Amino acid sequence: MIQADVPALEITELRKTYGSLEALRGVDFQLHQGERLAFLGPNGAGKTTLIRCLAGRTRPTHGKINVFGLPIESPGVRNALGLVPQDLALYSDLTTRENLTVFARFHGVPRRNLKERVQWALQWTGLTDRAGELVGGFSGGMKRRVNLACGVMHRPQVILLDEPTVGVDPQSRERLFTMLDDLNRQGASILLTTHHLDEAQQRSDRIVILDQGQVIADGTIDQLVNRTVGPSRLVKVRVDRPLTAPVWISGHTGPQHLRQVGAAGQDRFETRIDDVTTDISRLLDAIRNSGYLVSDMEVQAPSLHHVFLHLTGHELRD
Amino acid sequence: MIGTVIQISLRRLVHSRAELVLTFVVPIAFFSVFALIFGNGIGSGTMPKVKVVAVDLAATPASGQMITSLRTNEGLRFMASENPDQPLTTRQATRMIRQGVVTIGIIVKQSDGHPMTAELLADASDQVAGQVVAAMVSREMAIGNAKQAAQQQRVVRRPPVESVAPIDPLANTVPIIDVMGKDKTNPVVSMYAAGIAVMFLLFGATGGGGALLEERENTTLDRLLSTQLTMDQLLLGKWFYLSGLGFVQVCVMFLWGQLIFGVDLWGHLDGFVMMTVVTSGAAAAFGLFLATLCKTRGQLNGLSVILVLTMSALGGSMVPRYLMSAKMRELGLWTFNAWALDGYDKVFWRDLPVETLWPQLAVLMGAGVAFLLVARALAIRWEFD
Structure with a gap:
């Protein structure tokens, strides 16, 4: 039974x-x-x-x-x-x-x-x-x-x-x-x-x-x-021209938590955000204030793919 | 469960035209070719020793001398009679031929004042032995009669030239009397039907056993064994199917033999059924044994072709065993073709009662059980990793 x-x-x-x-x-x-x-x-x-x-x-x-x-x-x-x-x-x-x-x-x-x-x-x-x-x-x-x-x-x-x-x-x-x-x-x-x-x-x-x-x-x-990877989203950004210097973004708790993204000479960079509603606008503001235009942007939620690779590594198992 | 295994196998057979042709048409074609060739008396080989007995009805010194001389002949093998102390009778010799103990019985006769004569009682299934032995006996008889004539001349002291009777060219002819097949419509063909049938039983069984390897290779076996089906049921189901198919195959073969070549199937139905059931069962078990012995279907195909052809050649499926040397004949007894053919020979050729089939039935049944048990033991490795 x-x-x-x-x-x-x-x-x-x-x-x-x-x-x-x-x-x-x-x-x-x-x-x-x-x-x-x-x-x-x-x-x-x-x-x-x-x-x-x-x-x-x-x-x-x-x-x-x-x-x-x-x-x-x-x-x-x-x-x-x-x-x-x-x-x-x-x-x-x-x-x-x-x-x-x-x-x-x-x-x-x-x-x-x-x-x-x-x-x-x-x-x-x-x-x-x-x-x-x-x-x-x-x-x-x-x-x-x-x-x-x-x-x-x-x-x-x-x-x-x-x-x-x-x-x-x-x-x-x-x-x-x-x-x-x-x-x-x-x-x-x-x-x-x-x-x-x-x-x-x-x-x-x-x-x-x-x-x-x-x-x-x-x-x-x-x-x-x-x-494992945590709930933060991965944001991929492409700007209109190569950066002359990293872009500074203030953290969600205030300007005391400033962090830099990107590197001089590159027109693409990645960063992680915890809250899509507030952090996205902060990132876009920082880019605009640095004198760049955003050509493209992609926000990726953490997936099983990331979890799997995080846990099992990237080495081949053949 | 076993019924389902049989059902699968049958349905797969129905869906495979090539397998149907191979199972039913190719054996008949082979049989027909062999029957046409050997049934017409063509195709003899080297001369092995012929098993004979001599019946000295003349009981004269000359006839005794002639038989002694024949005993030294390398082409003949004199077999002991049932009662060596008593002189052999024509009846006893005939019985020994019918039972297959000897091939030829040499009967030596002599009437008063006449030269010796001889006749051969023969088993006509050996189409060569009668002619060969007739030539040997004819020669020895001519020598014996010449000596006898010379002795008679010395006794009457007549001039040799005028007194010698003219030589009668037919005087030393040795007639051959067939004691086996004189009442049979087409006696020799039944032997070839059996020979070809047994060979194709083996081919069919090894091919059918290969289905097990195919199931293993495509992982169907794994799936089957994860259901309620056990390995015992699977093997038994396949054995019943292969035995049944083999039985039908041989029946079709002999029916064809009856229709086209006049084999008397209905007159020997009891012995035929007994031999065919046991032979089919043994062949099916042999097929499963080979399948469980091999790792792949390709391996099985190669091994089975070699083994089946060798067994068929040695066991008399291709060439009658009476054409083989004594050593080859003994070797042939390690194949179950030989035992099966001996059984069919007793049924169709010698008209012996079915009770006399017990050695063949026992050996084939024993071989079948042994092959099946070994196949089961070998299949253990497929049950669990």
Whole structure:
């Protein structure tokens, strides 16, 4: 029985080693019921290993995974999970309907519900008119939709998606997320690993960042921004001619907090402002008073991109 | 679950025309080519030792000498009779031929005052042995009869020139009596049907086993094993499917043989079904064993072609085993082509009762179970990282 106050997924001190390599080094986090959680991390951070542990494809070396309060090894518990793998794990020489049918049966959908579930999946994916066609001939986006549907035929309460939008165009991505939102509205909890940070920011309630086998950040986008790069906006300015000297701007607490921006010989500079309403006008006044005209200006709010790079650094992780 | 695995495999087969052609048309084409060539008696090879027994109905010193002389011939291998203390009878020799213990029975006769005569009881499935042994016996008989004639001359002391009877060119001809296939419409073709069928069973099973590697390579296997499907169910489903497909494949082959080449399928249905079920099961298990042994589909393709062709060549699917040396024949018993073909040979050629199939059925079943168990053990590495 599912209790409302019990997390859909609870991962405690999860470790996985392959020989001398520690892929997971004590991962702890929870996925709440009905929550959409984005699971981020650079390449090799341990995301896929974690998904494989959850899907029962690899045995953790240490730690605990509970699904709705029950150990994942308990009989029938794994049925609450639906895995959508990163690769298109489909039978390309079967039709859409045949793929949906066989995966529904492998997931234990009773024979009496099979037809209704397949019909639902065809409508949900928008592939009713392509039901009898071989999946091998579909576009990447259509295959992704079938791939997603095959993982949720048994109405799982927790959906594990390992980079479900790899290699698809923006329209298809939008469609896939609309499909996921449908499931989420019906109560499914979603754990999504992705490299599309904008996707994670817009389509999730909470973000967990994993690096080198450990959780290094966990919270909403605002919480992560406040804890890392801070809420200040980045302002990029271009003036009508190169500066002869830096521009002096007074701080928001008064002229005693003067600071300089830009450098002699450059016509572009950047600065940070805490309050857009007051600090922008102060910056523009300072530029005008120094004898320059603003040619262009851009204000950037702190994003997950900045948070991610702040936490994981700029080094390649190939 | 197992039914679903079978359903997937069947549907994938239906969607693949190339696989359908490979499964049903290519074997028939190969069989037809082989049947046309060997069914017309063309294509003999080197002369291995022919298994024979001798029945000395004459029981004279000359006939004994002739048989002793034949025993020293390197081309013949005299087999012991069931009861070595008693002289062998024609009936016993016929039974030994029917059971496949020997290929030729040499019957030596002599009436009072006449020269020795001989006839050969033969298993006509060996189209070479009869002719070769006939030539050997004919030669030894001519020598024996000449000696006998010379002795008789010395006894009556007549001048040699006038007393020697004119040489009858047909006197030393050795007739060959087929004790196996005289009532059969097209007896030899059934052997080739079996040979080709078993070879293509192996090809089909290894190709089908390759689907497992394909699933592994495109990560479908990973996904399947994250559902309620277990590796046991997956392997068993594939084994049932491959066995069933193999059974249908062989049935189609023999039906074709019956329609076009006159193989008596309906007259041997019980033995045929028993042999085909067991052989298909063993071949399917072999295919899965090879698939789980290999890492990639390419590796499997290479290995299976080599192994299947070698096994087929040694086991008698390509060239009849009676054309092989004794050593090669013994080597052939390590292949299950040889056991399967021996079983089909007992059913279609020797008309033996199905009880006599137990060694072939036992070996093939044992091989099937062993291959399946090893395949299961090898597949453990795919279950978890």
